[in-house]
Amino acid sequence: MLEMKNIKKSFGKVEVLRGVDLEVRAGEVHALLGENGAGKSTLMKVLCGIISASAGTIRIDGEECAFANYDAAIAAGVGIVFQEFSLIPYLSAVENMFLARELRNRFGLLDRRAMRKRAQEILQQLDVDVPLNAPVSRLSVAEQQFVEIAKALSLDARILVLDEPTATLTPTEVERLFKVIRELRRKGVAIVFISHHLEEIFQICDRITVLRDGDYIGTCDVADVNNDTLVEMMVGRRIEQSFPPKLEILAETDIVLDVEAVQLKRGGPVSSFALRRGEIIGFAGLVGSGRSETAMALLGAFPGATCRMKLEGKDVKFTEPADALAAGIGLLPESRKEQGLITSFSILRNISINNYGKYRKNHWFIDLKKELACTQKAMRQVSVKATGPNDRLDTLSGGNQQKVVVARWINHDMKILIFDEPTRGIDVGAKAEIYQLMRELTKQGCSIIMISSELPEVLGMSDRVCVFRGGGIVATVEGEDITSEKIMTHATTGRQDHAA
Amino acid sequence: MPHDTTLNSPEKARKSGGLNIAQVLHSPLVLPLAGLIVVSILMGLASENFFSVSNIMNVLRQVSINGILAVGMTFVILTGGIDLSVGAVMALSGTICAGLVVNMGLPGAVGLAGGMLVGVVFGLFNGALVAWGRMPAIIVTLATMGVARGLGLIYSGGYPISGLPPWMSWFGIGRIGIVPVPVILMFVIYVIAWVLLQRTPFGRHVYSIGGNETAARLSGVKTQWIKLAIYTISGLTSALAAVILTGRLMSGQPNAGVGFELDAIAAVVLGGTAIAGGRGLIFGTLIGAVLLGILNNGLNLMGINPYLQDVIKGFIILLAIYIGREWR
Ligand SMILES: Nc1ncnc2c1ncn2[C@@H]1O[C@H](COP(=O)(O)OP(=O)(O)OP(=O)(O)O)[C@@H](O)[C@H]1O
Ligand SMILES: [Mg+2]
Numbered sequence: 001m002l003e004m005k006n007i008k009k010s011f012g013k014v015e016v017l018r019g020v021d022l023e024v025r026a027g028e029v030h031a032l033l034g035e036n037g038a039g040k041s042t043l044m045k046v047l048c049g050i051i052s053a054s055a056g057t058i059r060i061d062g063e064e065c066a067f068a069n070y071d072a073a074i075a076a077g078v079g080i081v082f083q084e085f086s087l088i089p090y091l092s093a094v095e096n097m098f099l100a101r102e103l104r105n106r107f108g109l110l111d112r113r114a115m116r117k118r119a120q121e122i123l124q125q126l127d128v129d130v131p132l133n134a135p136v137s138r139l140s141v142a143e144q145q146f147v148e149i150a151k152a153l154s155l156d157a158r159i160l161v162l163d164e165p166t167a168t169l170t171p172t173e174v175e176r177l178f179k180v181i182r183e184l185r186r187k188g189v190a191i192v193f194i195s196h197h198l199e200e201i202f203q204i205c206d207r208i209t210v211l212r213d214g215d216y217i218g219t220c221d222v223a224d225v226n227n228d229t230l231v232e233m234m235v236g237r238r239i240e241q242s243f244p245p246k247l248e249i250l251a252e253t254d255i256v257l258d259v260e261a262v263q264l265k266r267g268g269p270v271s272s273f274a275l276r277r278g279e280i281i282g283f284a285g286l287v288g289s290g291r292s293e294t295a296m297a298l299l300g301a302f303p304g305a306t307c308r309m310k311l312e313g314k315d316v317k318f319t320e321p322a323d324a325l326a327a328g329i330g331l332l333p334e335s336r337k338e339q340g341l342i343t344s345f346s347i348l349r350n351i352s353i354n355n356y357g358k359y360r361k362n363h364w365f366i367d368l369k370k371e372l373a374c375t376q377k378a379m380r381q382v383s384v385k386a387t388g389p390n391d392r393l394d395t396l397s398g399g400n401q402q403k404v405v406v407a408r409w410i411n412h413d414m415k416i417l418i419f420d421e422p423t424r425g426i427d428v429g430a431k432a433e434i435y436q437l438m439r440e441l442t443k444q445g446c447s448i449i450m451i452s453s454e455l456p457e458v459l460g461m462s463d464r465v466c467v468f469r470g471g472g473i474v475a476t477v478e479g480e481d482i483t484s485e486k487i488m489t490h491a492t493t494g495r496q497d498h499a500a
Numbered sequence: 501m502p503h504d505t506t507l508n509s510p511e512k513a514r515k516s517g518g519l520n521i522a523q524v525l526h527s528p529l530v531l532p533l534a535g536l537i538v539v540s541i542l543m544g545l546a547s548e549n550f551f552s553v554s555n556i557m558n559v560l561r562q563v564s565i566n567g568i569l570a571v572g573m574t575f576v577i578l579t580g581g582i583d584l585s586v587g588a589v590m591a592l593s594g595t596i597c598a599g600l601v602v603n604m605g606l607p608g609a610v611g612l613a614g615g616m617l618v619g620v621v622f623g624l625f626n627g628a629l630v631a632w633g634r635m636p637a638i639i640v641t642l643a644t645m646g647v648a649r650g651l652g653l654i655y656s657g658g659y660p661i662s663g664l665p666p667w668m669s670w671f672g673i674g675r676i677g678i679v680p681v682p683v684i685l686m687f688v689i690y691v692i693a694w695v696l697l698q699r700t701p702f703g704r705h706v707y708s709i710g711g712n713e714t715a716a717r718l719s720g721v722k723t724q725w726i727k728l729a730i731y732t733i734s735g736l737t738s739a740l741a742a743v744i745l746t747g748r749l750m751s752g753q754p755n756a757g758v759g760f761e762l763d764a765i766a767a768v769v770l771g772g773t774a775i776a777g778g779r780g781l782i783f784g785t786l787i788g789a790v791l792l793g794i795l796n797n798g799l800n801l802m803g804i805n806p807y808l809q810d811v812i813k814g815f816i817i818l819l820a821i822y823i824g825r826e827w828r
Contacts, residue, residue: 340715368699
């Protein structure tokens with residue numbers, strides 16, 4: 001159905017696609033795999049007419065086509081779920097879904113009822129409950145992800161591209177999305193699926209195309225590969241995907257942060273937990289269960305929340321993240337584009353933003369040499385792929401942008417780091433390095449709160465896990481009890497005791 | 501080694517950190533500078549007087565007030581804000597300064613300090629309302645523009661206050677060698693501003709607020725304090741401009757500076773600073789201010805009808821911004 005041949009693309013002198021082929025059949029889910037910066041998103045943008053290729057041909061149903069823009073691609077039946085969302089923050093979910101494709105009534109006015117109805121239908125298919133009228137900027141990242149997916153589904157495309165749609169979804173929601181994908185496959189839609197979660201590939205995909213550094217490596221059936229061969233195709237070598245060993249946290253280790261009560265809104269559930277020195281606490285739960293909001297509330301960055309806590313035995317209250325930073329608590333926010341990065345700035349400026357304490361000269365000034373050196377070190381530690389520290393963030397691939405947000409925090413002497421989806425969109429190899437870094441940090445006495453939708457990550461990294469449901473912590477599990485079954489039952493029903 | 505594609509080796513970085521042609525061409529200063537050169541050449545062709553040392557000094561002297569106001573405006577616009585009160589605050593500051601000296605018989609230095617204080621107070625007020633009051637800068641400063649203008653008129657009864665000690669004219673028309681004092685003052689302020697913006701964490705934080713305020717705040721930038729500081733800087737530069745104005749006119753003029761905020765904004769934007777914030781260079785603003793000054797001067801030398809001059813300037817600004825649009 002879709003055939004892309006010998007696609008080439010360069011940005012300036014950098015060649016990011018060097019003759020890539022992709023062939024997708026009707027009624028198949030085709031995985032597009034590769035490390036961060038391999039060129040997956042770029043290839044898909046070429047397909048959708050968002051950027052133009054330097055060379056190569058695209059055929060749909062045997063007919064050659066080159067779209068001048070995304071609108072033309074949509075008209076030809078191509079839809080895409082963007083890795084970096086394409087939502088307008090101040091518009092509602094419905095308005096976003098039908099942006100520039102508004103339904104009209106007899107009088108040529110907006111048919112708001114019809115749009116709402118259609119939006120509801122689509123979201124119902126996905127089995128999610130997303131507020132339809134609130135501006136999307138108020139929605140959580142996962143909810144935004146669903147709006148972005150729904151937006152693409154509303155196009156009724158024959159060829160649908162999903163660029164890392166599952167990066168922030170929890171297993172339950174991923175399953176719902178897969179149900180819809182299977183349904184589309186049955187209807188004969190050709191689907192391109194991009195993800196760094198290999199287990200998902202085996203669950204849903206039929207065939208696989210692998211890119212490495214802009215080169216076409218090959219295409220094969222899912223049945224013919226296993227996890228290891230796949231990784232080898234992607235990375236060019238074997239990787240022991242494993243979590244660094246957990247540290248022994250003794251019960252008498254002193255408590256760094258004692259959260260006595262945190263409440264997201266008046267009348268909501270009140271949660272409490274304590275974080276020991278050198279410990280990693282995982283926050284697990286479904287989308288909308290209040291994990292990120294709780295993290296923000298600790299820093300005083302969630303309006304309407306109340307929080308009572310002790311930092312190293314002293315009562316503290318923050319009204320601004322800057323206060324928290326001064327006290328030794330840092331946040332890596334959930335949404336890199338909106339909350340984490342300044343995408344029009346260079347890598348250097350983005351990493352430096354809260355690191356100036358380390359490279360002062362005469363107290364007032366920046367030591368530019370040291371700044372450059374520190375930045376390069378941090379970039380190496382998380383292996384950012386870029387031409388140099390002065391590259392603008394918006395020329396980096398999604399995963400590499402995420403690494404920059406991580407890099408900002410790794411050389412701080414923080415007491416506590418709150419990592420919200422730290423590995424969102426990061427490939428298998430780099431992920432292992434980040435896990436290693438996190439363990440290093442805890443060895444140096446830093447404590448970490450890790451919010452993650454990826455269950456294996458929660459299981460592999462957390463010394464304890466707080467499970468969230470309905471805006472508060474419903475259970476805390478540790479040691480042997482950290483299993484996916486236990487966490488999922490707490491997260492969904494909370495009636496584990498009865499079920500067991 | 502994992503990720504052998506990671507290209508951040510030292511040589512690479514030195515290359516991208518040092519100067520190379522591509523980077524120079526992409527500097528936001530290129531376009532304003534090109535504009536400045538083109539306009540200067542045109543003016544030079546049109547009037548042979550244009551390139552004389554005395555005329556150049558004259559242009560720079562005329563530019564100095566707007567140039568100084570535009571420094572504060574650059575800080576504000578870099579954070580994505582705007583300050584419409586600069587012209588009115590300048591007038592009030594000059595009026596109070598003259599009032600303290602003439603009406604109350606205080607020494608000139610006290611008058612100058614009083615003028616500065618007016619600027620700082622208005623800046624703090626603007627900044628506090630924008631930062632903690634979470635009000636839009638354009639509305640806040642529109643209101644304080646009215647307040648400052650009104651206070652000046654009330655205090656002076658609408659008349660200029662003259663009778664300042666003669667030494668104060670040094671700030672307006674004095675010279676060191678052949679260079680007018682206000683020009684030197686302006687350059688000093690630009691250098692300080694450049695150091696602040698490019699060499700201190702404060703400057704980086706200013707940019708980051710304009711780039712993405714949420715991200716800046718969540719990474720620990722004290723966004724509210726920074727905003728307070730930049731509006732205060734703008735108030736302060738208004739007061740410094742008032743010193744030159746007062747020295748030149750040898751009086752406090754409550755009606756001075758009407759519309760100066762627009763010239764300051766024009767200088768900032770012509771200098772390549774993004775009106776949405778986050779991007780721009782202070783020396784771009786200087787170029788923008790000089791460019792505007794040359795236009796004024798040249799059109800005058802050519803003897804063009806003043807009303808027509810405004811029309812021409814307006815279109816030149818539009819043209820400049822149109823060209824600059826796709827550049828970055
Ligand atoms: N506008 C641009 N200018 C210069 N380089 C770019 C630009 N856009 C992308 N690149 C480069 O192209 C390469 C491929 O990027 P792409 O976004 O396609 O990667 P990806 O495979 O989607 O990675 P990820 O898994 O991290 O999302 C990267 O090295 C990136 O730096
Ligand atoms: Mg991508």
